Amino acid sequence: MAASRQATTVHDTSTHPTSNKIIVVAIDVGTAYSGYAFSYRSRPQEVIVNNWKSHANDGFSHKAPSSILLNETYNFVAFGYEAEEEFSKIVQNRNKDKFFFVKDFKTQLANDQGLERHLLVQDILKRFVPAHGLFMESIRFLRKHFLETLNKKGFEYEEDDIHYILTIPAIWSDVAKQIMRDSACMAGIKPNNLELAFEPEVAALHCRSIPSENLSGSTKRLEEMFKPGIKFAVLDLGGGTADMTIEQNTLDGKLKHVHKATGGLWGGNKVNQAFLKFISEVISGDILESFVKENLTDFFFLNGQFETKKRSIGKYTTEEIVIQLPASLLEIFMEKTSKTLAQTVKGSIYNKDIDVQRGRLAISAEKFRSFFTRTIQGIVNHVKMILNKPECKDVRYILMVGGFSESPLVEDEMRSNFPDKKIINPVDAGLSVLKGAVLYGFNTETVTARASPLTYGISLYDSFNEKKHDFSKTVTVGDERIVLGCFEKFFTINELVEVGTKRSISVYESYEGKSDAMRMMSKEIEIFSSHEENPKYVTEESCSRHGRIIVSPPNGRWPDKVRGKIEFEFGGTELMVRYIDKATQYVVTGSVDFHQGDNQFDLLRSSVQKQ
Structure with missing residues (x-):
């Protein structure tokens, strides 16, 4: 394919509509604890958080342990407190070898290197279990429990009346996001009824919704923090990760990112x-x-x-x-x-x-x-590093949310290490993500811009020019020497991108004289990413294969001349890549495969020609 860069940038906020569903339910599959919350469009601020019967203190809790029990054929048996109770009985009866009991499996997705489609995690007896099934069954259980709750309340609904919000750490890679989305769809949620939400963002939305009459003491600072123009950090401390975003309030009462999401494995x-x-x-x-x-x-x-x-x-x-x-x-x-x-x-x-x-x-x-020392030190060092960046030096507030933020020691150490910042730890910090995700589901336009976590682009090939190209990147095709793997950039790491922004490149390929088999073959377009701002070649050490979009020929067969464009859309919680055929307006979208460990790679076939 030949290609030419289009300079235009399109902003299309219609791709992120406010939800018109009757009910919004937020599902949080956490590292240590999981749960769900929901509310009705008629009274969205009245968020209902489910209570789980707890065996630990003979009472109730708003979240259940992220524990799952499967039988020897990996079929679901129980989740949460029930899984722990059932497996305890199984151990007493000495039948444990016929069951798998798994906890804390979500942490595996925080690793942005080497995530594979067939990811395996270990159960409590060190045996391997497919991760996809664990996420699918966890989401399926929470969804089923929620639907049963609606039925008990006598609420009549259709499946398309429900908007599902699945919360994820903001630091997750696109592969991890795809695993969660695929798992949710396999659990019975329709793709069009599902949206992923970043945990620190939605936690901030919940804190912003707390009525002023419910604020007192240091929490009163929430009113100050949400004034237009004010920058603040959101530190989401969960069971598995510490997740940090830097936000700024806009004049119209919304939020935008100032710096890309960061964090690490410093959870409780x-x-x-x-x-x-x-x-x-x-x-x-x-x-x-x-x-x-x-x-x-x-x-x-x-x-x-x-x-x-x-x-x-x-x-x-x-x-x-x-x-x-x-x-x-x-x-x-x-x-x-x-x-x-x-x-x-x-x-x-x-x-x-x-x-x-x-x-x-x-x-x-x-x-x-x-026992806290290394974890707290990791959090403190990371926060210091981010706040020392030029765009973050005027951050005055740190909003602490998540279950681990409720630790008095963690809060004390944050206040000691950041005496010049206003540390805010609101009541119910551990439920901020769930409650905020419900509010986000009713208005997904509350976040206007996000910072790109990576530099994204595609691979181009060009005629060799000794003045600007590296000879080692060249190959000979026929009588021509061409340079392969030129990184054509769409978005730059840490670039602030408005929600709905679209950037595209025109592509062209001729199928004249090619066989019917070639005309019916799908085209694979590789997507590359880098931790550097301006990579020159996709083969550089900082670059990696990020994903691919598979384009099937329109009407099952490519015409003699193919003219279209590759379009990137970033700004939402998920990267979207589309191919649009100019002649037929045929669109391929939503089929980006971010798993790269199980397919062959040919740099020449994966590149498009620069014009």
Whole structure:
């Protein structure tokens, strides 16, 4: 295909309409906890968050553990608290080898390198399970539970009356987004009824909706933070990731990004892992592993206690943190070592940090805080790095949301490390994402512009010019020497792009004299990305194959001359790429494949000719 660049940029906000659905439901499949919330168009501000019966404290919680139980053929058995209870019974009956129990699987999608279509994750017994099925079944369960809730309320509806919002971290790659979208569609949600939403963005929308009469003290600063022109950071601290965006209020009361979303694996689960690592050092890894395999209910009880204590300790706490040790753990330790845990601790290097009395583990406040150290340091260092960038130096507010932000220690450390910033941690910070996602579903135009996370483009080939081209990038085709892999850029990393912006390149190819087989073949157009602003060739180290759009011939057969354009649209939560045939207005869209690990790559066939 030959190609020529079009300089025009089109802004089309009609591609992001305000939802006209009767109901909006937000589904959050979190690393540690999951749930859903919804509201009706007649009263959108009255967001209903589902309550889950909790076995940990014999009460209710707004979210259920992201735990899923499958049978030996990978078919769904249970989710959340029910999955934990069922698997505990299975372990007691010694049938655990016939079931898979998986937790914390969402973290796998935070890895933007090497994500594959057939991604595998490990269950609690270190066996591999297909990730796609876990996401699909989790979404299917939450959707089914929501629909049953509507039925119980006597609400009559059609499937197309419902707008589904699926929340995702803003730092996720396009591959991760595609995995979630595909999973949601396989779970029964129609593609046209589904939209992905970035968690930090929607959390900010929820905080903006809090009535002023419900604000007091430091939270009163929310009113100041949402004034036109003010820049603020949103720090979404969940179970798996710390997600950060820099927002600015527009004059018309909307939001726009100032810097691309950033973050890392500094979620609350890292603190849990540090605690279990310490327990493993004290009692030995083998004993802990035996305890988990044989007494899963008690292991959940231990984890539940730690979760509760984790939310109580602050920077200036001096009292010991006391956790009740399960009797089964003490018994296994005695069987394996012929000593009591209390005796062992007294004669160990840990006796200054912990004490065991009457089955209770007392941990010094200093030692307990150490479980947070690496995670908090990672968060603080990252926030400092971003706020030091030129476009972020005038950020005055940091809005903390997400379940991990409810930790007093995390909040204390943020205030200590950023004394010149106004730290805001609103009530119900852990529900800000769910509630905000519902509001976003009724008006998706509340975010006017987003920063491009990468530089995007396609590969062109051109006649070799020794003054501007690298000879090593050339090949000989017939009598002509051409240079391959010239990076034709559409969007630049960290460029602020208005929602609905479209940029295109004209393409041309002749099929005269070509066989019928060639005329009926689909055309694959490769999409490339880079972490650099101005890559020259798609083969540079900073560049990678990002995806491809598969274009089938119009009416099953390419004509003698093909004239069309490749159109990129960015600004929403998902990158859209289209091919538009100029003669027939035939459009191929929505079929971008971001999985690149399972197809062959030919740079010559994947490039279009520069004119």
